[in-house]
Each structure stands twice: as structure tokens, then as C-alpha cells.
Amino acid sequence: MAKEAWYLNESEADDYQIQIIRKNLQSSFIVKGCAGSGKTVLALWRAAELDQSGENDYLIIVFTRALKQFIMDGITHIGLDSSKVMYHWQWKDAGFPSADYIIVDEVQDFDEEEIFQIQNAANKHLILFGDSAQQIYAGIKENLLTMEQIHLTTRVPIENLVINHRLPKKIARVAQIISNSQDQLVERCKKEGVNKPRLIKCSSYDDQLNYIKDVVVSNEYTDVGILFPSNDDVKSAYNYYTKIGWNVERKDGYGRGAMNLNFGTDNPKLMTYHSAKGLQFEAVFLPNFQLENKNLNARYVAITRSYRDLFVLYAEVTSPFDGIVEESLIEIIDAIDYKKDVSDVDDDLPF
Helix, strand or coil: CCCCCCCCCHHHCCHHHHHHHCCCCCCCEEEEECCCCCHHHHHHHHHHHHHHHCCCCEEEEECCHHHHHHCHHHHHHCCCCHHHEEEHHHHHHCCCCCEEEEEEECHHHCEHHHHHHHHHHEEEEEEEEECHHHCCCECCECCECCHHHHHHHHCCCEEEECCECCCCHHHHHHHHHHCCCCCCHHHHECCCCCCCCEEEEECCHHHHHHHHHHHHHHHCCCCEEEEECCHHHHHHHHHHHHHCCCCCEEECCCCCCCECCCCCCCCCEEEECCCCCCCCEEEEEECCCCCCHHHHHHHHHHHCCEEEEEEEEECCCCCCCCCCCCHHHCEEEEECCCCCCCCCCCCCCCC
16 A cells, blocks of 8 residues: 655645634744644645745744654655754754744744743744644643644644544544543544554563564555664664564654665654654554553654554463443454564465
């Protein structure tokens, strides 16, 4: 299956997106929208409009380096200057450069002080995109604000995006249950989807990694995200797959960490839940998945990265969904006796 384009043309925009597109260029505004609602696309569209009007003194600031890398094809597609796109640490390390227009994606993960810095850097107008339900640095960063609080703090008017163009309803039903927000995500999704999320019990962590490899190869997936809670998990899985000769790529480290991801290849991408924010994949795999109350938003972000298939794996006695997600919403696969040789691929996999 070909990769699903995340960058939409204006002719494909929904009514809520069109309202944003048609906003006066000489205006500041905030856009609140759920996962898959097109916030990043609209940020790039606004930059393109500024370019075409001759207002080319602007900066696009995204939170993660991975997201900057991911959107490079969209930047190239509409002919934007890639030097005008910066990620969080890059902008800070450059001394908080100013511009007439500052456009920010994933603003919910900038703290209050950083938001003031961003507002001060905007000589004319400020355009902010975000989603409180995807705020995943609580407990790591202090003084994070909800989108409504950002609206009150900056005194910039707020708009809403409603429709989720990425996520199938079959996956959204699970994501909505574990979300900390009261957002009715399922009602926002346009497509029902083909497969329920698969919950797969394996006998060990290595068996989970082997299972993932064989599912990817057997299904011929070419757009794969394998997401982990921590950078140590990413490093461990990368070393394991490298040892057995499977070509994968990883995002290594937080913030200024090494970027070894090329979104133009078919290789599976290994990264943390945090680094995957704003990205999308055909198939998403979540090994050693656990639901922890202290960071449900990160799990929500991980689950909502898929536009087709979701695989949740674990090796504990109790399912991470036990007592939380109804069995009717998922496909349960018991692969506890899965002992497949990673060098051999056949058609008898239990998925």
C-alpha cells in the first residue's frame, strides 16, 4: 500500500480548514485541533500565503526535530525556504530570532515562558496551532498551558478544527477511552477503517520485536512507526534489529539528539512517543505497552499516529487494556508460544 499523503491541497480542505485558510493575512490567531485535523498543513499554507503576498519575513517553529524532518516533503512541495523552519531547540539555540510573522505548530508543549518569548519575537502577527489532548511534557516541563489558557495569556483569538482526517474510528474508539481529555474523538473521524487495533500477547520482549519484524515483512508495510516510551528503549530495539540484519532507522535522544531518520525510505522508523508527535504512519507498533496515569497523553499520541493499522504488544500476565478497553473494540491475539526464527518468514503468523 502506498504511503498516505499528509499534505492536502486546498481543494481537499474541509469547511473548518477553509475558514482558517481564508483568514486575513494581517491577523493573529490560535488554532485548536485534534490529532489528524490538519494543523501542520495549515501552518505551511499560511507560510505559503505570506510568501506569495511578499510578506516573507516569517518563521515556522515546530516542537520536535523529527516533525521538522517529517514535513520537509511538504515544504519542498509548496516551495518554502527550509531555513525558515526551525524546531524548538534550534530556535532557542539561535537566540530566539524574531520575524514579522511567527507560526508555531504543537504550541501546547511550549511552557509559559517560551510562549512569551515567541510572542515577543513576533514583530507583527502570531499564529499558533495545538491540541491540549496531545500535551505530553507534563511532569517534565513546568508551567504548561492548555490551548484555552494560551488564548487567555496571549489575548489572541482562538479558532477550532473539528474533523480528523487521519485516524480510523476503529482506532479512535480506543484512543478516546485512554485520553485525559473529554474530547469526543470518534465523532470527529471521517473514516471507519478496516481493522480493529490488535492486542498481542507475547512470551518475552524479544518475541515482541521478532513478531513486529515478521508482521512488517509479511504484510509488506512500507510506512511503519515502532514507538517506545523512552530513548533507552529505542536504542535497545535498534541494536537488536541491527544485530539480526533488519534495516531500521531511529531518532536518537531528546531535543538536540541525533537525527537518523529519512522519511523518504521504506525502512521502519524507531522513536519515542514524544518524538512521534505530529507524525503519521500506515502501521504503528507499540511494544511493551503500558497505561500509566502519570502520562496517558503520551500513550494517546502514540495510538493516534496510525492512519490504518495499530498493533499493541505486551508480555505481562495482565493485558494493559484489562478493565479499561472493552474486548469488542480490539482484536486479541495470543502469541505467547510465538518462537519464530527471525531469519525465516512464512505465511503462518498469528495476526
